[in-house]
Amino acid sequence: MAKHTLLMEGPDAKGLIFHVTSVLFNNECNILRQDEYVSPNGWFFMRTEFVSADDFDTQKVLVDLRVKVPSEEIQFRLNTQKKKDIVLLCTKEHHCLSEILIRYAFEELNANVLAVVSNYNTLQPFVSKFGIPFHYVSAEDKTREEHEVAVLKTLDIYNPELLVLAKYMRILSPDFVSKYSNKIVNIHHSFLPAFIGANPYKQAYERGVKVIGATAHFVNNHLDEGPIIAQDTREVDHRYSAADMARDGRDVEKMVLIKALKLVLDDRVFIFGNRTVIL
Amino acid sequence: MAKHTLLMEGPDAKGLIFHVTSVLFNNECNILRQDEYVSPNGWFFMRTEFVSADDFDTQKVLVDLRVKVPSEEIQFRLNTQKKKDIVLLCTKEHHCLSEILIRYAFEELNANVLAVVSNYNTLQPFVSKFGIPFHYVSAEDKTREEHEVAVLKTLDIYNPELLVLAKYMRILSPDFVSKYSNKIVNIHHSFLPAFIGANPYKQAYERGVKVIGATAHFVNNHLDEGPIIAQDTREVDHRYSAADMARDGRDVEKMVLIKALKLVLDDRVFIFGNRTVIL
Amino acid sequence: MAKHTLLMEGPDAKGLIFHVTSVLFNNECNILRQDEYVSPNGWFFMRTEFVSADDFDTQKVLVDLRVKVPSEEIQFRLNTQKKKDIVLLCTKEHHCLSEILIRYAFEELNANVLAVVSNYNTLQPFVSKFGIPFHYVSAEDKTREEHEVAVLKTLDIYNPELLVLAKYMRILSPDFVSKYSNKIVNIHHSFLPAFIGANPYKQAYERGVKVIGATAHFVNNHLDEGPIIAQDTREVDHRYSAADMARDGRDVEKMVLIKALKLVLDDRVFIFGNRTVIL
Amino acid sequence: MAKHTLLMEGPDAKGLIFHVTSVLFNNECNILRQDEYVSPNGWFFMRTEFVSADDFDTQKVLVDLRVKVPSEEIQFRLNTQKKKDIVLLCTKEHHCLSEILIRYAFEELNANVLAVVSNYNTLQPFVSKFGIPFHYVSAEDKTREEHEVAVLKTLDIYNPELLVLAKYMRILSPDFVSKYSNKIVNIHHSFLPAFIGANPYKQAYERGVKVIGATAHFVNNHLDEGPIIAQDTREVDHRYSAADMARDGRDVEKMVLIKALKLVLDDRVFIFGNRTVIL
Known part of the structure; x- marks a missing residue:
């Protein structure tokens, strides 16, 4: 079991949380903590801490995320916890x-x-x-x-x-x-x-x-x-x-x-x- | 457009955030703020502030939520903001x-x-x-x-x-x-x-x-x-x-x-x- | 018995506290609280809260203070507590x-x-x-x-x-x-x-x-x-x-x-x- | 020029501040900071920071203090600043x-x-x-x-x-x-x-x-x-x-x-x- 942090930001749109949680759910991950913020001018930020099985495939998850959230304006950073x-x-x-x-x-x-x-x-x-x-x-x-x-x-x-x-x-x-x-x-x-x-x-x-x-x-x-x-x-x-x-x-x-x-x-x-x- | 607060709590399970955001997404709602907490002994809490269209149907949303989250151990409270x-x-x-x-x-x-x-x-x-x-x-x-x-x-x-x-x-x-x-x-x-x-x-x-x-x-x-x-x-x-x-x-x-x-x-x-x- | 506040400020000099406490002592007053401060450039501040007998004579005490502390650069303000x-x-x-x-x-x-x-x-x-x-x-x-x-x-x-x-x-x-x-x-x-x-x-x-x-x-x-x-x-x-x-x-x-x-x-x-x- | 701290405590009595400042004044000391407190049940505390000339005589000052404040209930501690x-x-x-x-x-x-x-x-x-x-x-x-x-x-x-x-x-x-x-x-x-x-x-x-x-x-x-x-x-x-x-x-x-x-x-x-x- 490994621990990861997904940072995401970009223009707000309906369904962003849904899409991310859906991808993590389908990749057998369990969310430990998720926090969002939408700025008054509509910029969306989300930090998701989650645990995965040992065979977690970072590249696959990033591809899955991009499929669900195709806008290139939205950035993902997926860090497996390290110093x-x-x-x-x-x-x-x-x-x-x-x-x-x-x-x-x-x-x-x-x-x-x-x-x-x-x-x-x-x-x-x-x-x-x-x-x-x-x-x-x-x-x-x-x-x-x-x-x-x-x-x-x-x-x-x-x-x-x-x-x-x-x-x-x-x-x-x-x-x-x-x-x-x-x-x-x-x-x-x-x-x-x-x-x-x-x-x-x-x-x-x-x-x-x-x-x-x-x-x-x-x-x-x-x-x-x-x-x-x-x-x-x-x-x-x-x-x-x-x-x-x-x-x-x-x-x-x-x-x-x-x-x-x-x-x-x-x-x-x-x-x-x-x-x-x-x- | 109306503003609502959904409070949810119960035993943690994979996909809870996903199910709730999915129901809100399908009911044309946009989440303003969502905060979760899972206690060390596995109790899940979530508060979701969201806006709906004017024809928002509280009962339908509660039914949709129960369909996706059938466990009666999980409670939902849906408040349209009032004093x-x-x-x-x-x-x-x-x-x-x-x-x-x-x-x-x-x-x-x-x-x-x-x-x-x-x-x-x-x-x-x-x-x-x-x-x-x-x-x-x-x-x-x-x-x-x-x-x-x-x-x-x-x-x-x-x-x-x-x-x-x-x-x-x-x-x-x-x-x-x-x-x-x-x-x-x-x-x-x-x-x-x-x-x-x-x-x-x-x-x-x-x-x-x-x-x-x-x-x-x-x-x-x-x-x-x-x-x-x-x-x-x-x-x-x-x-x-x-x-x-x-x-x-x-x-x-x-x-x-x-x-x-x-x-x-x-x-x-x-x-x-x-x-x-x-x- | 009446309560008074004496505020005093001016150029620091040896004996100022001594002179003031001496005048109050000789006028049958008991000090409740006294705080001083001397600024880095040598300006002396003192606030003295004290109680007197009922026949306290404000003018006499101010005259006594001036006799002991003749420098006009040093100011005294003696307030009997009031709103x-x-x-x-x-x-x-x-x-x-x-x-x-x-x-x-x-x-x-x-x-x-x-x-x-x-x-x-x-x-x-x-x-x-x-x-x-x-x-x-x-x-x-x-x-x-x-x-x-x-x-x-x-x-x-x-x-x-x-x-x-x-x-x-x-x-x-x-x-x-x-x-x-x-x-x-x-x-x-x-x-x-x-x-x-x-x-x-x-x-x-x-x-x-x-x-x-x-x-x-x-x-x-x-x-x-x-x-x-x-x-x-x-x-x-x-x-x-x-x-x-x-x-x-x-x-x-x-x-x-x-x-x-x-x-x-x-x-x-x-x-x-x-x-x-x-x- | 040396720096000293005089700590004093005992039953409150009229003139205590006056007596101490008088002794320090007569011994060519200048007070840098003096703070007092009298407890509700009449116990007096005072801390006096002062500077003296180099030929300061600790024993003489303590004797002078005891002459002015003869009550043995009142304690003096005179520390020349050291680690x-x-x-x-x-x-x-x-x-x-x-x-x-x-x-x-x-x-x-x-x-x-x-x-x-x-x-x-x-x-x-x-x-x-x-x-x-x-x-x-x-x-x-x-x-x-x-x-x-x-x-x-x-x-x-x-x-x-x-x-x-x-x-x-x-x-x-x-x-x-x-x-x-x-x-x-x-x-x-x-x-x-x-x-x-x-x-x-x-x-x-x-x-x-x-x-x-x-x-x-x-x-x-x-x-x-x-x-x-x-x-x-x-x-x-x-x-x-x-x-x-x-x-x-x-x-x-x-x-x-x-x-x-x-x-x-x-x-x-x-x-x-x-x-x-x-x-």
């Missing part, structure tokens, strides 16, 4: 990186952490405790383009399915991003869209906010503007300096990043324009 | 009652509030502002049984589909409860199962808790032990007296009760043993 | 207004609600239930200036110590604001500084946020930029339309406004540049 | 232990982690990465008394000021507890007093709760009944199995334990009967 290959990028701060590495070390993530890449070597000794390759790709004496080329070359060694920016404090060029389109997850240390850009805690302090936050999102070409996956907030008061906000904010950041990462690793996130649908 | 008739019971505290009445007055609830019944007349002047019948059924000089008979007689006037105990500070007898089986929603002023029974804030204060809470639940024969619909919590600190906890707790209570009430009024709650499934 | 006179401004939405009126009706606020002023008469029937004067000051056929003059004239009748904008959907001119400097509390339906200005829920929906919020703040000359008193947030997901966000957001708005209002009415809020210190 | 020596006890689960070790490794805790003691050797390889002594004290073939003697003997090597039970799954005898009276912090995996004892997530699942929680508390002779330091909660729904609750609950547990631990390490917690006062 995704990921690479982590970081700079000097450890809190997001260590949260991921600890969970990886204790096999709590649906991922293989292949390597850590950093523009500083600060965290090398820490990462080495976990037996994971650490690539120090300094940006010194390099143009942004040269640095990105060097990073991309390092990433090529691993061919990751997902990049996680675990407090990687450099802005990626559109070129870089396009090479990992919809495959880069970032954690931003504010409650977006408040405090876009540099020093969000300093901005938050100066505005005198009573709540701080963090945002995990996919990266697109515009800084801090990609589709949001998860956000959370925490109360602060007038006693908090910008540094205090940063200190407590780190706890929010790491927990929000982990939440988003788990959703992505479990195939629960659809990207829909500049938004996410999470089923 | 439920409810009666509110209260004692002296206003906060839950006023929250419901205000929302009712501004047509924000999927309910008709038919009447308020109370063992005190304290809130009569307030309720009268809203043009809702107020029945003062004093418990003085009455046995518990006599009082309940009087209350039940008053309820009989209205034949409500749901009773809401909006801080009704009397314990209902099993006899009373059995007459409104699975139709009574209560708000308890603690985070159940902590602090069952009387004076929960006093108990919470004495235990030195750092968080207080409230619980909305269906009422069964055991005090504060029916299926939980919604819970929420709020931080407190050592400066809170039991009275301070009660004061802030009231805000939690009213918001939790409203949350639970909306779920029940929108046909989103299944009772499953001593638990609820909310789809 | 503040407030006027509420609203437009068409009831949720903030009704929350305040209900609490006022049940004597849960440290305030006298003198009147409600609105640019629409929508809520007049509701307000009249509470026996509070309702002034309908239409903005139709008036310039902004003319409308504000009319509103100010109405306010003059009541001479309120505080104005509460309970979803008053008009922008106040700097002239208006200057007449009630630091005396206007507004509720904004977003987590400021995100989504300043009109239609914040539409903005939030389009950005695809996973958390919405509300902000209560003092009003200054720049739209949505005055000192923040309280904020709170609530989770949303992709199923929320902008209208759904607005519906659930209303619950956050009213609870945040009540929280801020209570803090202001209890003399717990200092304005410090564009920030608040809450003791 | 506390702690030992961690664990069993097989890593999440609380790893959270503490990571923060210790990056110097984010006001503590020296001297050693880890465990009744299993499961976490030895992990702990060894951090260069901290790991003592495996098996309970096999030992009575509870024998095991505790062995643990106490190990602890004697380190003479810790605080023991942290980081998911140490054994119940301590009153004898053991009395040796570290008010010096043991435990994390319990439920929102106490709900679900005291074994398998709280199983209990929570069976009760059908909609919110789970965790509680950090000092240990006294009664299981799960010592003074609570911190609590937090998280929403769950009907889809959560007991195992799912345990999985998500671990995130709450580790963050609550860290919060409590920081408060204790920063000398912010007073024990007051079975409650805590946190200033």
Whole structure:
């Protein structure tokens, strides 16, 4: 018996759920969980978790689905559950990186952490405790383009399915991003869209906010503007300096990043324009 | 075009979703939202919101469903959306009652509030502002049984589909409860199962808790032990007296009760043993 | 025995707490609660709640304080606890207004609600239930200036110590604001500084946020930029339309406004540049 | 310039704040932050953070304080800020232990982690990465008394000021507890007093709760009944199995334990009967 996830999206039409459940029924599958969403402008999303017999034939099921749902506008992705290959990028701060590495070390993530890449070597000794390759790709004496080329070359060694920016404090060029389109997850240390850009805690302090936050999102070409996956907030008061906000904010950041990462690793996130649908 | 909700539950079997979507498809209905849940011991729950053409035939659809799903163990409830008739019971505290009445007055609830019944007349002047019948059924000089008979007689006037105990500070007898089986929603002023029974804030204060809470639940024969619909919590600190906890707790209570009430009024709650499934 | 609140602020100096506690000690007062805060740039804030004998002489204590703390840069405000006179401004939405009126009706606020002023008469029937004067000051056929003059004239009748904008959907001119400097509390339906200005829920929906919020703040000359008193947030997901966000957001708005209002009415809020210190 | 914390408690009396601030003023100290609390039954607590000149004389200040406040019922504790020596006890689960070790490794805790003691050797390889002594004290073939003697003997090597039970799954005898009276912090995996004892997530699942929680508390002779330091909660729904609750609950547990631990390490917690006062 094997477990599978079928992701489906496209223009809504009468009978879509019926057709999919019919194909799965005829292929001796039992649905464990099925969630749908139809956007106000008529885009249909469905995630179906199901179990099959051992002789499950992925290609046959995909063909059967296409026969019943001939419109090429409707996409199917059928994943037999397996761990995704990921690479982590970081700079000097450890809190997001260590949260991921600890969970990886204790096999709590649906991922293989292949390597850590950093523009500083600060965290090398820490990462080495976990037996994971650490690539120090300094940006010194390099143009942004040269640095990105060097990073991309390092990433090529691993061919990751997902990049996680675990407090990687450099802005990626559109070129870089396009090479990992919809495959880069970032954690931003504010409650977006408040405090876009540099020093969000300093901005938050100066505005005198009573709540701080963090945002995990996919990266697109515009800084801090990609589709949001998860956000959370925490109360602060007038006693908090910008540094205090940063200190407590780190706890929010790491927990929000982990939440988003788990959703992505479990195939629960659809990207829909500049938004996410999470089923 | 009309909007409907189909609730279905019973032993899980291969093809249930397929059969239901097939019947709806063949009856020219379009599904807006469908949510399922299968319990670990194999009980299947599904809630389907759909729109039909104007000539929708409820009886025909129910017959079609039974043909496809012949097992009598599987129950269907098909509701064309309409407001439920409810009666509110209260004692002296206003906060839950006023929250419901205000929302009712501004047509924000999927309910008709038919009447308020109370063992005190304290809130009569307030309720009268809203043009809702107020029945003062004093418990003085009455046995518990006599009082309940009087209350039940008053309820009989209205034949409500749901009773809401909006801080009704009397314990209902099993006899009373059995007459409104699975139709009574209560708000308890603690985070159940902590602090069952009387004076929960006093108990919470004495235990030195750092968080207080409230619980909305269906009422069964055991005090504060029916299926939980919604819970929420709020931080407190050592400066809170039991009275301070009660004061802030009231805000939690009213918001939790409203949350639970909306779920029940929108046909989103299944009772499953001593638990609820909310789809 | 009477209860008092002493608010004090000014440049920090050694011995300030000592001097104040010394004066209160010598005047036979007992401190119930004392909270201080010193800002990073050396501004000292202190709030002292204390009880006195019945023959307490406010003027004598203020003179004694000034003798011990001669610097005129340091301000003292000594309030014997009493209810503040407030006027509420609203437009068409009831949720903030009704929350305040209900609490006022049940004597849960440290305030006298003198009147409600609105640019629409929508809520007049509701307000009249509470026996509070309702002034309908239409903005139709008036310039902004003319409308504000009319509103100010109405306010003059009541001479309120505080104005509460309970979803008053008009922008106040700097002239208006200057007449009630630091005396206007507004509720904004977003987590400021995100989504300043009109239609914040539409903005939030389009950005695809996973958390919405509300902000209560003092009003200054720049739209949505005055000192923040309280904020709170609530989770949303992709199923929320902008209208759904607005519906659930209303619950956050009213609870945040009540929280801020209570803090202001209890003399717990200092304005410090564009920030608040809450003791 | 040195930083100090003065903790004071005892029966309330007029002038206590005045006397303390007077002594500090006369000893050339400047108060950074001072917080007080008086319990309803008249017990006074105060925490004062202050800076002194380098030639600060602790003994002289304590003598000066006693002269002004002669009542022996009033206790003073004057700590010049330094890291506390702690030992961690664990069993097989890593999440609380790893959270503490990571923060210790990056110097984010006001503590020296001297050693880890465990009744299993499961976490030895992990702990060894951090260069901290790991003592495996098996309970096999030992009575509870024998095991505790062995643990106490190990602890004697380190003479810790605080023991942290980081998911140490054994119940301590009153004898053991009395040796570290008010010096043991435990994390319990439920929102106490709900679900005291074994398998709280199983209990929570069976009760059908909609919110789970965790509680950090000092240990006294009664299981799960010592003074609570911190609590937090998280929403769950009907889809959560007991195992799912345990999985998500671990995130709450580790963050609550860290919060409590920081408060204790920063000398912010007073024990007051079975409650805590946190200033």
